[in-house]
Amino acid sequence: MMNRRQMLTAGAGLMVTGAAARAQTTGLPEAAVMETAATQITPRPTTGPDYNPVVTLNGWTLPYRMNGNVKEFHLVAEPVEREMADGMTANLWGYNGQSTGPTIEAVEGDRVRIFVTNKLPEHTSVHWHGMILPSGMDGVGGLSHKAIPPGKTYVYEFDLVKSGTFMYHPHADEMVQMAMGMMGMFVVHPKDPAFMPVDRDFCIMLNAFDIVPGSYTPRVMTMTDFNLWCWNSRLFPDIDPLVVGLGDRVRVRVGNLTMTNHPIHMHGYDFEVTCTDGGWVPKAARWPEVSIDIPVGAMRAYEFDAVHPGDWAIHCHKSHHTMNAMGHDVPNFIGADKRRVTDMIRKHQPEFMPMGSSGMAEMGMMSMEIPDNTVPMMTGWGPHGPIEMGGMFSVVKVRDGIAPGDYSDPGWYENPPGTEAWEWTGELPDFTRNDNARTKLTPTRG
Numbered sequence: 001m002m003n004r005r006q007m008l009t010a011g012a013g014l015m016v017t018g019a020a021a022r023a024q025t026t027g028l029p030e031a032a033v034m035e036t037a038a039t040q041i042t043p044r045p046t047t048g049p050d051y052n053p054v055v056t057l058n059g060w061t062l063p064y065r066m067n068g069n070v071k072e073f074h075l076v077a078e079p080v081e082r083e084m085a086d087g088m089t090a091n092l093w094g095y096n097g098q099s100t101g102p103t104i105e106a107v108e109g110d111r112v113r114i115f116v117t118n119k120l121p122e123h124t125s126v127h128w129h130g131m132i133l134p135s136g137m138d139g140v141g142g143l144s145h146k147a148i149p150p151g152k153t154y155v156y157e158f159d160l161v162k163s164g165t166f167m168y169h170p171h172a173d174e175m176v177q178m179a180m181g182m183m184g185m186f187v188v189h190p191k192d193p194a195f196m197p198v199d200r201d202f203c204i205m206l207n208a209f210d211i212v213p214g215s216y217t218p219r220v221m222t223m224t225d226f227n228l229w230c231w232n233s234r235l236f237p238d239i240d241p242l243v244v245g246l247g248d249r250v251r252v253r254v255g256n257l258t259m260t261n262h263p264i265h266m267h268g269y270d271f272e273v274t275c276t277d278g279g280w281v282p283k284a285a286r287w288p289e290v291s292i293d294i295p296v297g298a299m300r301a302y303e304f305d306a307v308h309p310g311d312w313a314i315h316c317h318k319s320h321h322t323m324n325a326m327g328h329d330v331p332n333f334i335g336a337d338k339r340r341v342t343d344m345i346r347k348h349q350p351e352f353m354p355m356g357s358s359g360m361a362e363m364g365m366m367s368m369e370i371p372d373n374t375v376p377m378m379t380g381w382g383p384h385g386p387i388e389m390g391g392m393f394s395v396v397k398v399r400d401g402i403a404p405g406d407y408s409d410p411g412w413y414e415n416p417p418g419t420e421a422w423e424w425t426g427e428l429p430d431f432t433r434n435d436n437a438r439t440k441l442t443p444t445r446g
């Protein structure tokens with residue numbers, strides 16, 4: 001979780017490589033490198049058109065420089081070490097030190113020039129997903145232009161003709177490079193700051209990996225059976241919360257570059273999709289939702305007024321996507337009597353402990369022996385006990401008195417007296433019949 005100290009030092013992880021820093025204004029722009037997975041808050045612009053910068057959870061926004069009237073960015077495609085959660089680092093491919101890559105932010109009407117340096121061992125390209133641009137800038141290796149060879153820098157240049165939420169990713173050895181973590185978001189703010197303004201604007205890229213527990217590098221030929229389900233290459237319980245002030249207008253932009261759809265469900269609110277890959281959704285065409293399915297290769301942004309204080313879960317509703325890698329290949333032992341087999345195994349391994357006879361909740365409680373460099377499949381502690389989640393899960397923390405621009409974790413919500421589920425301490429009915437059915441392990445009929 002991001003704490004106050006990390007917030008104060010936001011930007012401290014930003015390094016500029018020496019060679020690039022010495023470049024002339026007409027040469028390559030600085031190649032900024034991010035060295036931490038902590039969420040970085042971008043200050044509001046002081047020159048040019050005004051906009052409210054987005055907050056990329058456990059990510060950052062790529063700095064730019066002005067060269068005449070052109071906004072210049074420098075993306076570096078390279079191998080990175082990404083801290084996916086506390087206790088787990090993966091060898092991925094990404095941009096400028098991290099996977100996912102930095103969010104690119106600009107304004108409708110801007111002309112952008114994006115230098116892409118390839119430090120990968122194979123060629124790459126960058127496709128600007130959803131952008132309206134000249135065909136030769138579209139980044140499909142071999143089709144739009146020659147793929148960028150290792151060690152070379154190519155330049156993409158185009159006008160941002162529409163605002164909205166877009167993505168970028170390679171279109172060269174695409175399956176491998178995306179399985180390694182190469183992707184980022186591209187947000188174009190409206191030219192008119194009065195058009196659909198929000199107080200908080202979050203970016204989440206849904207991505208997935210197949211990393212065997214205890215290993216560091218994703219398997220790249222996996223087609224559907226991924227075992228780590230991430231937001232911005234980060235896993236619960238270490239995905240930062242979405243911190244929101246009571247009464248704020250909030251936008252959440254979600255892009256999906258995994259190989260399956262994700263129904264993103266947020267508790268405590270209903271909300272409306274206000275933007276898709278294609279552009280802004282007119283008011284008359286919106287309808288209320290509590291879960292939004294994000295199709296593969298698509299983007300949805302939804303908005304709500306944060307009028308309900310509390311700690312509200314936000315997660316993918318595919319339950320195996322809120323679970324980390326250890327959850328795969330575990331057989332179902334619910335209802336199985338493991339006493340006999342436990343006695344037999346304990347003769348050889350006295351510490352053996354059977355698990356899962358009454359469900360898997362016990363796994364969220366105990367710290368199991370797990371291999372180095374992985375994350376427990378069900379984990380995270382809340383104010384009332386284990387949360388038993390993983391993967392694509394976080395918490396929207398809506399609080400009174402949060403200053404604009406403050407994203408530091410306010411801690412857990414204290415439910416006002418009389419508004420929390422309580423234990424019934426009165427008389428209970430006779431549960432004997434149910435208990436017998438459970439312990440006898442034979443189905444009861446009639």
Ligand SMILES: [Cu+2]
Nearest residue numbers: 262316318321
């Ligand atoms: Cu999902």
